[in-house]
Amino acid sequence: MxxxxxxxxxxxxxxxxxxxxxxxxxxxxxxxxxxxxxxxxxxxxxxxxxxxxxxQVGENRPKPGTFDELIARFYKSKNWQEIKESTRYTYRGEIERFRAKYGSRSARTMTAQHVASLIAKMGDTPNAANNLRKRLGQLFRYSIELGWRIDNPAKIVKGIKVKSEGHKTWQEEHIAQFQACWPRGTKQRLAFDLALYTAQRRSDVRIMGPQHIKDGAIAVKQLKTGKSMAIPIHPDLAASIAAMPTAHLAFITTERGTLFSAKSFSMWFRKQVIKAGLDGYTMHGLRKAASRRMAETGLSNQEIKAITGHVTDSEVARYTREAEQALIARRAMAKMAQVVWLPDPSQNLATHFQEAESNAKN
Structure with missing residues (x-):
């Protein structure tokens, strides 16, 4: 080599x-x-x-009934093998940090009170605390399968409320600022437009390539959900793709022409955002911006889900809550103004449907 x-x-x-x-x-x-x-x-x-x-200490010959033994068995189980490899790396780090401190303790006798106390001590790092609670929940569920326990104490304990709205939603002025810094024909702009006009996660954006385009749509199999989708290509995205032809299997590659890893792609894009003077905004925020735009356009939840890949209306609501209230309210009031309201409720309903039929024909 x-x-x-x-x-x-x-x-x-x-x-x-x-x-x-x-x-x-x-x-x-x-x-x-x-x-x-x-x-x-x-x-x-x-x-x-x-x-x-x-x-870890005790990894080769863990003491029976301890977290050392439970974790060692969990790593060899079908439950662990069914988790995606990239996710296992993250989970293992969280589990091993817990194991380093508490591996020698009994996994059979830990109570909900013990879990709650442990989570409370991590109050300064709420996200880490909530992630640990989830990992413990997985371990305890597996311990039930082993016959070690009949309960899952982590399930009873509530997580710590995180005072954060998550990734910032890009507003129109932020979008315009990035586009002014990175015009069409640059790798930065193409990555940006792929995220904005497909509303997909960065893990899916980084592997999109020419081979995924068919019949005016870009095929996506979401890595997180495994869901296969076909996203029609927006004219602005089509212009960006045409402005930067590539001979690679991915639209966005490293300087060596290789595929970005998930972590390196995220770090690369963050640097481009900072150069545009927009520190604090992320690619996931573009997924939220796309959802906001769709809501402001008047698309239904079902239409939005067909593009984002969300399953429930509540998931869509989280992403569209920053839709421009005044814009949507004006559109709603304009629709209300088309109805003639009469004293007889049944006549109001009939009038409303007549208006709707007339608008549909026109």
Whole structure:
């Protein structure tokens, strides 16, 4: 291999004669890399191993009934294998931080009071506390399958309310500012327009490419939900795609022409946003902006869900709550003004339907 390997990495030839890389360090689990050195994916894989690959005390021979044993079994279970690999990296980090402190404690006797006390101590980091509560819930559900417990104490405990509205929704002035900084024909603008005009998550935007376009739509299989969709291409997005032709399988690639990893793509886009003077705005905020625009246009929840991929009306409501109230109110009042209100309620209803039929014909 021509690429210089980082510390703890070594090359070897597998039984098929292919050169590969493994990561070995005293006290760490040996890891066989899935990606090639020099790629963003390899860098992410390497740093994930450094952060989460350390062997824990009691990992080889955990004491029966402890969290050490429960976690070791959980990692070998079907429940764990069914979780996406990228998600497992995140979950493992959260579980191992808990295990480092409480691995030797009994998983059979922990009560809801114990869980509540643990979560309360993490009040300064509410998101981390809520994530730990979810991971404990998974472990306790698995312990029920093992016959260790008959209850799930984490399910009883409430999470900590996070005082945050999440990702900021881009408003029209922010959209115009970014577009002024990054005109059509730039990679930054194409990434922006892909997110804004498809209303998809960054994990889906980063892998979109020419091969996904068919019959005026872009095919998307959402990584988070597994849902397959066909999103009609907005004229502005079509113009951006035409302004930046590519020979790659993805519209947006690294300087080396390789696919961005999820983490590196997010970091790259954040830098472009900062350069446009909009620090604090994210690609996920564009998904919310697209939803806001659709609500302000008067699209129904069903129409919005057909583009965003949301399943429930409550999910759509979270994304459209910042729709311009005055604009929607004017449109609603204009519709109300078309109805002639009469003393007889039945006549009002009839008049309303006559107006609707007339408008439909016109």
């Amino acid at each position: 021509n690429k210089a390997l980082p510390t703890y990495a070594s090359a070897y030839t597998d039984r098929h004669g292919i050169q590969r890389v493994r990561l070995r360090r005293t006290g760490y689990v040996t890891h066989y890399c899935q990606h090639k050195p020099g790629t963003p994916e390899f860098t992410e894989e390497y740093h994930t191993w450094l952060a989460n690959g350390k062997k």
